[in-house]
């Protein structure tokens with residue numbers, strides 16, 4: 001009978017073998033393979049994609065078409081965790097700017113990734129190349145930094161600077 005909470009790779013392999021009927025060596029290989037643990041949410045630099053901001057962007061674009069027929073399609077970008085329109089046309093009317101302002105304000109308190117309330121958090125981007133800290137508006141569930149980063153003084157300084165501003 002395999003142990004309930006196997007802690008070594010050999011124990012896990014035996015449990016896996018019992019469960020799957022694989023050869024022990026196959027099970028052992030599977031259990032010792034270095035696992036690249038990936039977070040549930042992967043944040044991307046400058047990207048505005050995500051289920052939280054998508055409806056805000058859609059609504060803003062709908063409103064823009066109403067207040068400005070022929071309005072150029074905004075180039076949305078995320079910057080320091082905020083939603084922005086990269087090149088707001090110089091001739092944009094007040095109503096247009098108001099629509100943009102509303103969207104930015106709403107996005108600033110909405111998790112970009114899911115529709116939960118969010119706030120500025122220093123997260124991690126670029127896991128494939130080692131990554132770096134980046135500011136995103138997100139909720140606790142979508143927040144991610146590598147575990148060994150959280151206590152690093154450099155990271156803590158960024159948190160103090162970006163998360164504690166109001």
Ligand SMILES: [Zn+2]
Pocket residue numbers: 111112113114115116138139140141142143
């Ligand atoms: Zn979220």
